[in-house]
Amino acid sequence: MTAALSSVPAADFVATKVEYAAVLPMFIVFGMALVGVLVEAFAPRRVRYPIQLVLTLGGLVAAFLVLVLYSRDHQAKTAGGAIVIDGPALFLQGTVLVLGAVGLLAMAERLDSAAPDTFTQSGSAVPGSPQEAAAVRMGATTTEVFPLVLFAISGMMMFPAAGDLLTMFVALEVLSLPLYILTGLARRRRLLSQEASLKYFLLGAFSSAFFLFGSALIYGFAGSVRFGEIAKAVPQVGGMDSIAVPGVLLIAVGLLFKIGAVPFHSWTPDVYQGAPTPVTGFMAACTKIAAFGALLRVLYVAFEGLRWNWQPVVAVVAALTMIVGAVLSVTQTDVKRLLAYSSITHAGFVLVGVLAMDRTGVSSTMFYLVAYGFSTIAAFALIALVRSSGSEATHLSQWAGLGKSSPVLAGAFSFLMLAFAGIPLTSGFTAKFAVFGAAIAHDGTWLAVIGVLASAVTAFVYVRVIVLMYFSEPSGDTAVLTPSVLTSTAVTIGVAATLLLGIVPSPLLDLAHDSSLFLP
Amino acid sequence: MNGLTSYSYAPLLFFAAIGAGFAVFSVAAGALAGPKRYNRAKLEAYECGIQPSPHAEGGGRVPIKYYLTAMLFIIFDIESVFLYPFAVAFEQMGLFALVEMVLFILTVFVAYAYVWRRGGLEWD
Numbered sequence: 251m252t253a254a255l256s257s258v259p260a261a262d263f264v265a266t267k268v269e270y271a272a273v274l275p276m277f278i279v280f281g282m283a284l285v286g287v288l289v290e291a292f293a294p295r296r297v298r299y300p301i302q303l304v305l306t307l308g309g310l311v312a313a314f315l316v317l318v319l320y321s322r323d324h325q326a327k328t329a330g331g332a333i334v335i336d337g338p339a340l341f342l343q344g345t346v347l348v349l350g351a352v353g354l355l356a357m358a359e360r361l362d363s364a365a366p367d368t369f370t371q372s373g374s375a376v377p378g379s380p381q382e383a384a385a386v387r388m389g390a391t392t393t394e395v396f397p398l399v400l401f402a403i404s405g406m407m408m409f410p411a412a413g414d415l416l417t418m419f420v421a422l423e424v425l426s427l428p429l430y431i432l433t434g435l436a437r438r439r440r441l442l443s444q445e446a447s448l449k450y451f452l453l454g455a456f457s458s459a460f461f462l463f464g465s466a467l468i469y470g471f472a473g474s475v476r477f478g479e480i481a482k483a484v485p486q487v488g489g490m491d492s493i494a495v496p497g498v499l500l501i502a503v504g505l506l507f508k509i510g511a512v513p514f515h516s517w518t519p520d521v522y523q524g525a526p527t528p529v530t531g532f533m534a535a536c537t538k539i540a541a542f543g544a545l546l547r548v549l550y551v552a553f554e555g556l557r558w559n560w561q562p563v564v565a566v567v568a569a570l571t572m573i574v575g576a577v578l579s580v581t582q583t584d585v586k587r588l589l590a591y592s593s594i595t596h597a598g599f600v601l602v603g604v605l606a607m608d609r610t611g612v613s614s615t616m617f618y619l620v621a622y623g624f625s626t627i628a629a630f631a632l633i634a635l636v637r638s639s640g641s642e643a644t645h646l647s648q649w650a651g652l653g654k655s656s657p658v659l660a661g662a663f664s665f666l667m668l669a670f671a672g673i674p675l676t677s678g679f680t681a682k683f684a685v686f687g688a689a690i691a692h693d694g695t696w697l698a699v700i701g702v703l704a705s706a707v708t709a710f711v712y713v714r715v716i717v718l719m720y721f722s723e724p725s726g727d728t729a730v731l732t733p734s735v736l737t738s739t740a741v742t743i744g745v746a747a748t749l750l751l752g753i754v755p756s757p758l759l760d761l762a763h764d765s766s767l768f769l770p
Numbered sequence: 771m772n773g774l775t776s777y778s779y780a781p782l783l784f785f786a787a788i789g790a791g792f793a794v795f796s797v798a799a800g801a802l803a804g805p806k807r808y809n810r811a812k813l814e815a816y817e818c819g820i821q822p823s824p825h826a827e828g829g830g831r832v833p834i835k836y837y838l839t840a841m842l843f844i845i846f847d848i849e850s851v852f853l854y855p856f857a858v859a860f861e862q863m864g865l866f867a868l869v870e871m872v873l874f875i876l877t878v879f880v881a882y883a884y885v886w887r888r889g890g891l892e893w894d
Contacts, residue, residue, distance in 0.1 A: 263863055265863070266866075287884050290888070291886075492782055492785075
């Protein structure tokens, strides 16, 4: 690097121009995360929780307002082409900010303890051990999760806005590393949580290597890592398909892993089950949004010219994802694992939209991600409230009869289940209608047929949960905790958005359509 | 570009076959040709060539001081990796690069302040 820089003649150096108006939302989130770390370092333990909660939520709201009121009028390819703030990037960044804030409300839930209820105060200690009791007595806190979430969100904002493969890789790591830590911080069933964290880390590192190897091949093919340059090189460079095609597919493996598509899905059930439940909701919504944004940009901007090579592969992956996710969700007996397989199936539905390869593909994909994100965060926030003998009651048999003992929770959860199934008047229906419509209009009818069949299979699974809650006798000591205003707000927002997007989807559909053009 | 003909995929398949063949060959050759002399040390979990440290009663804590030190080293190592080329070329790059570098060092300093305040620099 030294040699490369010093060989640059003095006159050739031009300071990179950065369109600060376009990247300001990312700066706000990242800056708030740094401030959060300093709060952890210098503020007394007692005041950390309120400070962090206000800082984090304030930062997310401020970033969203700046994005909507200011950055959207300053769309640009900036920082030497490393960051591209265009319609899809802004739409997905805004979505990540909103859903991140909703997810954070659920994560910050304290119930009756002094620290966020779902996170351990002493991650290295055995649950129930004297060390843990001592840590709690000393007032140890878990407010590190707030800056961690902000770091993850800043990575998620950069991921769909990356303008080259290296920036995309850095964003991938920035969003992944905090999630690995958050996954391992569960207060209850900690061994499961730590096992999930380790699995997620190892497999995530593995998939990052795939992404990097693909990037190296593409650099060898195109002589550049910028998406615009790669797109120009595709029709010009001949006879090098043996580098380009593996390059595209390896990059796709790295991204499809984050999305949780079959056959790169095997981490999903274990990690979703082991992670603290609100973190699972955050991951299921926001990680998927960021990863689909990156996948859209890679496939639509950089490798559109190679689509005859990768499109059949991704179509098979989409079909497999829908089928395997739907079939395996039938056999699940744990609510969190069931929703994990449900998220795999939904990833398959979204991939069907991605394959449409034009503006309807982008807009339907983005609409689906918003709809699914609101529903899934609310669903996981509700799961965190169902307890049995001090631990979360995630086994399906423990949910029997909840319709009688806690009708509000059962009603909200049933509504979200119907949305996952795609029943009309929920956002699930409009979202599925959008992606399957986009697919049918672009030679993807066979995928839409598989999608509808998979929906029918998963509808059985969701309805079975509803039947269990309303038509079975309660068993065991399952109790539903009364949440504070934080979780209530998160669930209310999630359910309201699911209903609104089902009844009046057109404003958001129009916004998604207006935001669906990539800058080349 | 005739991407759909089988010809253009031939090098790919060839490469995949060599890769798979090498992996299978290595595993098989190791199993067939390698000596099999089992003793106690061979059957234990590998831990840097030393006796695996026994776990505390009930799976207690394991000291990870070296790990913390190594992590800190990596952070400052990365910082100096960026400082060297900057020091060589900063005259050409002027004020812009100086501001960028100060921002970068401040960011690393936040991590340092966190580690310092939370006791990461104390050995015991």
